[in-house]
Amino acid sequence: MSTLGRFNDLGGITAHEADVSTKRAATEEDSWLPRADEDQRRTEGSQASAREGAETADRLTGRFPRRERLTSSADFQVLFQRGKRIDRPSMIVLWQATDEPRRAGFAVSRQVRGAAQRNRARRRLREAYRAIRNAAPSHTALVIIGRPGALRQPFTVLADELQGALSAIPGPRA
Numbered sequence: 001m002s003t004l005g006r007f008n009d010l011g012g013i014t015a016h017e018a019d020v021s022t023k024r025a026a027t028e029e030d031s032w033l034p035r036a037d038e039d040q041r042r043t044e045g046s047q048a049s050a051r052e053g054a055e056t057a058d059r060l061t062g063r064f065p066r067r068e069r070l071t072s073s074a075d076f077q078v079l080f081q082r083g084k085r086i087d088r089p090s091m092i093v094l095w096q097a098t099d100e101p102r103r104a105g106f107a108v109s110r111q112v113r114g115a116a117q118r119n120r121a122r123r124r125l126r127e128a129y130r131a132i133r134n135a136a137p138s139h140t141a142l143v144i145i146g147r148p149g150a151l152r153q154p155f156t157v158l159a160d161e162l163q164g165a166l167s168a169i170p171g172p173r174a
Contacts, residue, residue, distance in 0.1 A: 002072075064130055070105030070141060079105075079143045086165045090149035090158055091125065093165040097141050102138050104129055108146040121146040128159040135163045137171025 070076060074077060083094035106125050108118040125146050136142060 039156075048097050062152065064126060067115060068101070068103055068133075070103050070143065075103075075141065076105055076107070076143055079141060085142065086168055088122060088161045088165050090153050090161050091165070092145040092148055093162075094145065094171075095136075095140050095169050097137070097171060098137065098139055098141050100141070102133070102136055102140055102142070104106050104133070104136075104142040104144060106146070108150070109148070112146065112151065118146075121150040124155065124158060125150055125162070128155065128162045130161045131159055132166065134173060135166040136173070137169050138174035140169060140171060142166075 019070055056126050058151075070079075079094045083096045086093040086095070106122045106129075108121045110118075112118045125144050129144060146164070155163070
């Protein structure tokens, strides 16, 4: 007699190999395992259209490389504590002259309620900065802090405010 057996759920006894079916169970139509061509709701290509996804910045004007970004919290803290301040209705610009090339970081005030809205404000400010970054002096560190007006203003007004603030910073432009 074989040692292969299975547990019989009904009676609690084991059945021997002779009682085990050798036929495959039929595959079900609604199996939970995904198939390669099953999900047809996805769009062709890697990105959804602008109307389908989250709200994005108004336009994209090139890359914002890592070497041009403030990345560490220490860099932000230096500017929060010792940076000079320029106030605008939609933003606050903190800046400090440095020996390094121009770098910028972005933050949004907690007055802007909700993480999604703060992220949208940050994206709009980042895009405005990309469009006019040459207005800032070539050797400065900047933190641009968004206020609630950064969401209400049209993009052109937001970019003009930022350009005015960056133009007020003394120093050579590249």
